[in-house]
Amino acid sequence: MAGCPYFERCGLHQNLGMQAAIRVWRSFYCDGVHTRCERFKLAEAGVEVPPRLLPNGRLLESPDRVPERRGRVA
Numbered sequence: 001m002a003g004c005p006y007f008e009r010c011g012l013h014q015n016l017g018m019q020a021a022i023r024v025w026r027s028f029y030c031d032g033v034h035t036r037c038e039r040f041k042l043a044e045a046g047v048e049v050p051p052r053l054l055p056n057g058r059l060l061e062s063p064d065r066v067p068e069r070r071g072r073v074a
């Protein structure tokens, strides 16, 4: 299967802070089965692709999000 036709302009690859994850997504989706990518599906439908949308349909967490603390803090 040919690579994704949106590769050159896809915003996913602009995030320099997650290159390791991008390599995995690229292998599976962009160079593989790009028709399963949620970003591809929206682009094909003519819908604006949210910048934080990942190929698996989840949203990338905002970098300024503070992790929740669980349990008791002494």
Ligand code: SF4
Pocket (backbone or CB within 6 Å): 004, 005, 006, 007, 008, 010, 011, 012, 026, 029, 030, 031, 034, 037, 038, 039, 040, 043, 055
């Ligand atoms: S993330 Fe999805 S839309 Fe972007 S280049 Fe890869 S397969 Fe195409």
